[in-house]
Amino acid sequence: MSFINYSSREINCKIVYYGPGLCGKTTNLQYVYKKTNPDQKGKLISLATETERTLFFDFLPLALGDIRGFKVRFHLYTVPGQVFYAASRKLILKGVDGVVFVADSQIERMEANIESLDDLRINLAEQGYDLDKLPYTVQYNKRDLPNVAPVVNMNKLLNPRNTPSFEAVAVTGPGVFETLKNVAKQVLVELKKHY
Amino acid sequence: MSGSDLVMYEEEFSKIDEELQRLYLQTNAKVVFLVDKNGQLIASAGETHDIDTTSLASLTAGNIAATGGIARLLGEKEFTILFHEGEKDNIHISLIGQRIILVVIFDSRSSLGLVRLRVKKVSEALVKIFNDITAKSERDRGEGKLDESPFAEISDEDIDNLFR
Numbered sequence: 001m002s003f004i005n006y007s008s009r010e011i012n013c014k015i016v017y018y019g020p021g022l023c024g025k026t027t028n029l030q031y032v033y034k035k036t037n038p039d040q041k042g043k044l045i046s047l048a049t050e051t052e053r054t055l056f057f058d059f060l061p062l063a064l065g066d067i068r069g070f071k072v073r074f075h076l077y078t079v080p081g082q083v084f085y086a087a088s089r090k091l092i093l094k095g096v097d098g099v100v101f102v103a104d105s106q107i108e109r110m111e112a113n114i115e116s117l118d119d120l121r122i123n124l125a126e127q128g129y130d131l132d133k134l135p136y137t138v139q140y141n142k143r144d145l146p147n148v149a150p151v152v153n154m155n156k157l158l159n160p161r162n163t164p165s166f167e168a169v170a171v172t173g174p175g176v177f178e179t180l181k182n183v184a185k186q187v188l189v190e191l192k193k194h195y
Numbered sequence: 196m197s198g199s200d201l202v203m204y205e206e207e208f209s210k211i212d213e214e215l216q217r218l219y220l221q222t223n224a225k226v227v228f229l230v231d232k233n234g235q236l237i238a239s240a241g242e243t244h245d246i247d248t249t250s251l252a253s254l255t256a257g258n259i260a261a262t263g264g265i266a267r268l269l270g271e272k273e274f275t276i277l278f279h280e281g282e283k284d285n286i287h288i289s290l291i292g293q294r295i296i297l298v299v300i301f302d303s304r305s306s307l308g309l310v311r312l313r314v315k316k317v318s319e320a321l322v323k324i325f326n327d328i329t330a331k332s333e334r335d336r337g338e339g340k341l342d343e344s345p346f347a348e349i350s351d352e353d354i355d356n357l358f359r
Contacts, residue, residue: 095233
């Protein structure tokens with residue numbers, strides 16, 4: 001759910017990074033935070049456990065710039081990836097405008113990816129969203145590791161809708177901004193259809 | 196997806212602002228602010244300069260969402276009031292009209308009783324304003340496009356420029 005404020009001339013949108021545990025959702029946000037100008041970003045908030053596993057969510061507000069005199073802000077959230085945090089994951093999806101699915105490219109994580117994607121579809125449906133209609137980008141993360149699955153195979157398994165997908169290494173940065181840019185663009189194009 | 200987008204116009208915004216200013220003065224609070232359930236800050240009043248209101252808004256919404264989850268597990272519809280007591284500052288969070296979150300931060304210059312009383316009064320006024328906003332945006336949606344829509348002439352180039 002975006003928030004268009006004519007009084008302060010702002011457009012606020014919510015993007016959620018989804019994916020299995022340890023796929024690199026928080027790392028994506030950390031990289032974006034590290035590489036963004038201080039005047040464009042707010043604090044990166046992480047509600048995490050002592051072992052740095054996401055407990056509830058990470059949050060990063062980004063001010064990208066102006067479109068026709070309106071300030072465009074994106075609020076980036078991650079969900080906790082671990083299976084037993086299902087109840088919390090649902091809550092974060094409330095009011096989402098666009099989703100990034102971060103997949104772990106390691107062959108042994110394929111099943112976890114598929115499970116997480118099913119979980120995403122069900123949780124979205126519970127909130128009244130259809131994954132096939134929502135602005136949606138897929139990221140194949142950890143491409144620098146030796147045991148990765150070919151992108152063609154991952155596309156078949158995880159991207160039947162054939163939405164834009166990006167190869168990434170979130171720790172060092174390749175693909176991170178390309179992913180964000182793509183989902184942000186889809187969100188704005190979607191808003192344009194309605195307003 | 197944008198079935199529940201919130202579109203705020205100048206007229207309603209100033210009404211909301213007026214209500215928040217009044218609440219701020221009547222309760223002797225430090226800060227008063229309004230957040231939508233998804234974590235977007237809508238308006239604020241009081242000593243906001245040294246507070247990170249964006250983060251506060253997002254965390255407050257997370258707090259309400261988590262509490263709502265607990266409520267449903269217990270068979271309650273929702274818990275409409277949360278109160279956190281600190282050494283100096285206290286925070287009173289209330290859910291209004293199932294959609295908007297009103298937050299009052301106050302210290303010993305005020306009291307919980309006073310805050311609760313005033314929050315209750317202002318809630319009714321706010322519910323009415325938000326009903327008007329919903330009606331207005333549904334009407335505009337029905338008519339198609341908004342007046343002076345920021346998206347009317349938006350181009351791919353405009354979007355690309357955001358990322359330069």
